[in-house]
Amino acid sequence: MSRLSRPSPLERTESDATSCQQAATRTYDRRRGLYAVRVLPGGAYVTRRADEMIVTVLGSCVAACIRDPATGFGGLNHFMLPESESGTWNGVSAAMRYGNHAMEVLINEVLKSGCRRQDLEIKLFGGADLTDGPTLIGSSNVAFVLGYLEAEGLAAASVDLGGATGRRIHYHPSTGVVHRLLLAAASHPVLVADERSFKDHLARTTVEGDIDLF
Template structure:
């Protein structure tokens, strides 16, 4: 059998919230799936981080000097007014996702200007809504700009979801656009996640940039 699911445990220099690890014997890879609201960082050779994005955004960030890096997957839920600015507590999830991943990679011994950053996702997949994906993508780009961090590559927007395979060791990314049937599945998953996210109490403070 080429693939086997293992228990997700922290080994070596790995930190994560991701739950599912799949060993691909044929390719000699350990594939870690990152779901909405999760992140994963590692320096283990042969590890490929996988996620499926609709309107959500994923940042792939690594230290190119030693191959330590990871991926997050976050959604900024739309407010009832359709606005994304201001001090809405819902924005904290995107901020925390970026901050957590950046800080974990910095701990590996690189400077901020060394970070290799790539952004993916932000498709507009919800009919009748205010371009949720576009707003997510703009937030991620604005956050990184405000932090003074350069983005090496982006693949954002459009009307179809994406499947992303990321290798922190090499920085290589494989991107596959989803078909209509797959898009519907991703939309249901993100809608369910968004509902849980809005209902969840917010803890802690946030520092807004402006």
Template sequence: MTQDQVWGAQADEAERRRWFDPTFKIMAVKVLPGEHYVSTAGQEMIVTVLGSCVSACVWEPRLKIGGLNHFMLPESSSNDRAPVDKSMRYGNHAMEELINDLLRRGARRDSLEIKVFGGGNVVSSMSTGATVPIGDRNAEFVRRYLDDEGLRIAAADLGGQHPRRIHFFPRIGKVIRLFLKKDVERAVLNRELTYRSKLKDVPVEGDVELFT
């Protein structure tokens, strides 16, 4: 599949989750777990809901484009803090897919502004049974990944006990974070438990390299 076909498929999928948001009076696109989306459309908002998952909102101020991902580490097969186990490679892939997508569209790596959100421990059952809850592992991973890559975090809202809804405006780099009410938590939790169970069967092979 060519890169144009990849972008075309991404755009088709995003179109199925596009609506006009009457509160912000702007077109919105929803990103689900395991996905990322890059907006070059100008007046557009990217939305996602996070429990223990993490999203990075990455903005290129020169081109006024940006993208958002939504990922969760699979359960680790080794020590929770092992730097190169399979679960870490999954997180690397999620970050690099988003950043590389922006770089392919003309973004400059040294210009990227990155804001990270999520990693909440919404309930104790979201712990994998390991010593570190999955929300904390996701938050720790994204901080360590960006530090290792020499990419500065412009803003972070990680951890805590509540799910969040993220509204990212790629044209101006603005992010609005809203904590969700208690009655929404169960729906977020159920979705993430379903997603986490699917990750057990997803192979993570090889490495993805960042363009310079």
């Protein structure tokens, strides 16, 4: 039986899109003539608008780009660790920071739009190992997301996972186009520090209710 059955913590907005509360910021990109929605770690965003692109920066984290190719409705998540049964982060409920919850929520949201499971278009990015050590979080995230799709009987249309390079992703759900920029090695220490800082911040911060449904 599929695990994709829990309610979604994504909320409707005035832009006819859906976003995780406090997990995405929306600005206008004059050069591209589009709204750019930046998804932060532990966040997700879906939209049906052709004038929106979804942007995120990935180190060891993984992002899934999922859409209905028939309608262009789709979105992106950004998870930090593979999975958690309880959905807690150092005692704080923060389910979207874990891959099993983030994947379930995003897939369910696209399915709710009327898409059939077999028609989901899924593209995966991230999971770099930017540091050496006994625990390679990037590799763990990659192994999780590939195993998750296999267990759910879903196939990825495109995969760009692993390695030792950070990525910046620009995703256009209306067309399915993804522009991927590999980050220069000089930026990696900053990216690693940002990820660690964000995780430390999350451990000390109470998460607001709209994300905390698990």
